[in-house]
Amino acid sequence: MTVYTSATDADRRAMLDAIGVASVDELFADVPPALRLGRPLALPDGMAEQEVYEHLRELAARNVSAEDEISFLGAGMYDHYVPALIDSILQRSEFLTPYTPYQPEVSQGGLQAMFEYQTAISELTGLPVSNASVYEGPSAVGAAAYLAKLANGRARVLVSRGVHPHSRETLRTLAAGTGQEIVEVPLRDGVTDPDALAAALGDGADVNALILQQPNFLGAVEDLEPLAAAAHGVGALAICACDPIPLGILRTPGECGIDVAVGEGQTLGNRLDFGGPSFGFFAATEAHLRRMPGRIAGETKDADGRRGFVLTLQTREQHIRREKATSNICTSQALNALAGVIYLSWLGRRGLVELGELLVQRTAYARDALAAIDGIAPLHEQPVVRELALELDVPDVARVVERCAAEGVNPGYPLARDYPEHPGGLLVALTERRTREQIDRLTDVLARAVAAERSGAETPAGVGA
């Protein structure tokens, strides 16, 4: 008997008697004998809780996390501080263990949290309509492209090369099903090239949507408004993937004329967790309300006129509309989105701005310090908020990263795999956890690593083991 079940031998006998069968095996009579496994699964034996904990602890100890090194890794997920109250609230069983709120009378807490979350996302993006969450960032970009297909049915999706490589690849994967053609618009001086965009738009009759990212993958703040206007000029949708923390200080997608704003929500009170679970947010103009994917909570009244919340506009959804649904999404990321709204409430109206401005100042400081290193130049000169791109004049950036890692500093994400046009590229990300002292340490370690690579010194041993 496992510790998670409670049927004793006596229970089983009594239950089998009540059912009218002699053994549990009889309950599986419909499984043809030829299809029975007939042997135990080839898996290790079960273990006691203490043993499982030790095994998992040993595995986790073999990872080098942001707890163990000074990490400037970003590129889509960031090492922000998660306030203790989020851990405490998310561990409440009332939030942790219910299913999707199909019975609103006993799900008012979760539904109200969704409603509050939708409000926060709407405020952040400057768009009136938000759903209750999608899976995460790149698949949210894919979901936005699907909305665009439902909206105008055109075939060609233009995507800036400043959009996260994972988002661009996700778009191409999904395009196999939607039949959309994905066309990249190149960058110039670190931002989406308006001339190349104009050329790609052409007469625009078949352009479905333009997809941008703010700030873009190279950290640059895009001037969204003229780009969105160019898309609208040919009747295409303007979609933007956004990092939510910079949205606290940047012109909102709504103000810039963006139709659909999506993004990765990890930075809003969620852990890194090696890439998930986090959540994706999805906001849009009113015109797209009935094309939105996923759950939406709405306010209403109960039979006695009391205030309450329900899942609403469900005729968009798969369980009602089936093959005509606006999305197949069912289980989404409710708990992670809850962390998101708690985090935004923790920051508050002023805190979000203070955090954004702190990032701008520290990132500017880091940019100056790092660009002053011999053999390093900024990859672009555009305004940045929390992430900056450098060009290292070395044969192999990966070796520079290894040298830094050996000194306990992870200097960032090498760009060469995703941007072969920038073989010396390095993307350096900051959060409020990266202090001036840590930035100075990065500057020192990176300067020595680059100098050593440029002088052809041996790579230090022992990296990675």
Place this chain on the structure above:
Amino acid sequence: MSAQAPSAPDGGAPAGGAEREPTTDELLVEPVLTIYERSREGRRAFAAPALDVPARPLDELLPPALRRAAPARLPEVSEPELVRHYNGISKRNFDLDSGFYPLGSCTMKHNPKLHERVAALPGNARLHPLQDPRRAQGALELMWNLQETLAEIAGLPYVSLQPSAGSHGELAGVLLTRAYHEDRGERRTKVLTPDTAHGTNPATVTMAGYEVVKVGTAPDGGVDLDDLRAKADDQVACLMLTNPNTLGLFDANIAEIARIVHGVGATLYYDGANLNAIMGITRPGDMGFDIVHFNLHKSFTQPHGGGGPGAGPIAVSERIEPFLPRPQVVRREPADGGPPSFDLDHERPKSIGKLRGFQGNYGVFVRSYAYIRSLGAAGLREASETAVLNANYLLALLKRAGVAEHLPVAYDRVCMHEFVLSGAPMRRELGIRTLDLAKRLLDFKVHPPTVYFPLLVDEALLVEPTETETKETLERFAAIVAAILREAADDPEIARQAPSTTLVRRLDEAKAAKQPVIRQPL
């Protein structure tokens, strides 16, 4: 509940901290307020770290034209107020740790507490997804082990952990099917789904660019083989199937179904929503399925979180493997016989590509892996056997209590881990609908089963007790259902008006949809 204070008129206090003297009456009740309505200008829970670098004029760093005109109108609350607000609204939820939750097709089994502890270890929680694989060996080994385990449970050799939920796994599976056919130079147009399928199946088919063709159900609850034969042609790319199906029945004709589907060159897709019935007993791969998705938030105990997160890994056969999403976790054996190492393989030329960022919902993998290591092979089989035993026992109890007359089982056979009752006689003879029964159950502190699914059964009630419930809990549930039916025979109005003891009563969903209020007006 009578103790519940009504909310303030027109939805609570003025938003955004606008000041108005509350009346005495308003002070005496505790209204339902949103976090925005608790906001008062000047309060705060967050203190920013000190600016430790020389301050530069913001305009110089970020031109005003790129900055937002006004701050986002987020709440202004202190930490104690913030904690009290979310603790307060949490208590307006029913949850699995507090009571019975027999929600069919959702497998609401106990979520062990250990899992939260191991997922929160800093080596997991603060591990960046782009960390060099050589410095994420523990995480990659865990993922590898989980892949191998799921492959063994599915009876299919290759696994991708990437999809984020069941429906995401379905989409991966149908796109894999498309890639498989196109690689063979074929362009097929249709995907078959039974009329008992989950709604995600047809929705997925559309997103993957295929036409949905429904296959009928035979009188015994299985796939109608004649209908399947008639519809299976060389334009069919795939049949998506759940087995046991959504009626809770194991389709004994599965080998023949596989023969028909493979006979026209199509793939057979296994929706793993009901895997909890068969772990260690029979395997989708051995039944002839080519692609399987798992719901780690069902059979493998990821807490459901009020609507996620989950994870939807897929297992596939040899012929589908080349098309699996990128990157794949791989194990490398060094030539010198040293210990193996783990890596991410991004170079997969035939891959369908990525379905999302990074490697998947790793935090979910940690919990499900811990579960599998706790149970082991014998424990997983016991979990399935007990789930099926509990379902059949509950069904027997319901029959014995005399419930069957008004709430008969839709297909009177031995069920698997869940079963479907039909409320049609209850509606006809007692004047209450399945919805009313469900709402009345709330008054007994029981979460209702899934209602009105599968669509095939009139007034359906889909009951899945799971293996983690005690015999006593099942007995209490049966007694409650019987009592509600007796009560309805006397006075159907009680159920029609239920629930009456919850914090709110039935909510006006039509109003919510007709005049959507989906954000706080500020």
